[in-house]
Amino acid sequence: MSEIKKDTSKVSKFTDTKGHWSEDFIDYVTDKAYFKGVGDNKFNPNGKMTRAMFVTVLGRMDGVKERSTSLSFNDVDNNAYYSAYVDWAVKNNITSGVGDNKFAPDSPITREEMAKFIDSYLKYKNCL
16 A cells, blocks of 8 residues: 555545544545544544454445345344445355344444455455
């Protein structure tokens, strides 16, 4: 990735990222539309990322378009913002859920799960 240069003249998109160490990186990923923030002009840079958020980011990076889906997970609402991305991740062997017909979309993602999702994503993209 190319170096991100700090632009001190710009106005922050989010009310909670101005001066945060990751402000320029947040601007980069939101400019690419990989992340959209948590609402009310907030990004929550110190918040926890959930499993649903992470597969959404991977799906957006891959160009997945939001659409309604018919998932078999008991805990994924077909109308949730992340449902199309969970569906895409399952269909492309990036994840298969946590067992017992559940995805656990609101559970904070662990480093282990992130590593597994990234590994599976890179295999899906034929990068490994």
